[in-house]
Amino acid sequence: MAKIDMAVEELSDRIRQILANRGSVREQRMFGGMCFMLNGNMLVGPMKGGGLLARVGKDAYQEALKRPGAGPMKFTGKEMPGFVEVSGDVLEDDATLEDWITLCEAFVAGLPAK
Numbered sequence: 587m588a589k590i591d592m593a594v595e596e597l598s599d600r601i602r603q604i605l606a607n608r609g610s611v612r613e614q615r616m617f618g619g620m621c622f623m624l625n626g627n628m629l630v631g632p633m634k635g636g637g638l639l640a641r642v643g644k645d646a647y648q649e650a651l652k653r654p655g656a657g658p659m660k661f662t663g664k665e666m667p668g669f670v671e672v673s674g675d676v677l678e679d680d681a682t683l684e685d686w687i688t689l690c691e692a693f694v695a696g697l698p699a700k
Contacts, residue, residue: 593636593674594619597683601630604684608691610699626700629690636674640686643693644668650689668693 655676
């Protein structure tokens with residue numbers, strides 16, 4: 587049985603609270619972990635160590651990278667434009683986490699529902 591990363595569980599709980607009353611939200615396994623989906627589209631995902639995978643879209647990508655703790659998301663060694671990895675140390679307060687989720691929602695809300 588896989589060892590549970592407590593930082594992932596804690597961040598997942600915080601994300602659930604923030605997303606509790608926002609549209610059609612569900613959880614789905616993706617990228618080797620758990621992602622939160624909004625209307626069938628990937629929104630955010632908690633990462634090992636307490637970081638966050640944030641789907642900001644290609645138009646907001648460069649601006650998102652300028653935020654504290656943000657860096658390019660790499661999957662299998664390739665950069666994924668439109669996705670940002672946010673360091674867990676900048677997500678310690680709920681306001682910052684909610685700000686990142688809101689940024690992601692702004693992009694994902696414009697996508698067709700799946």
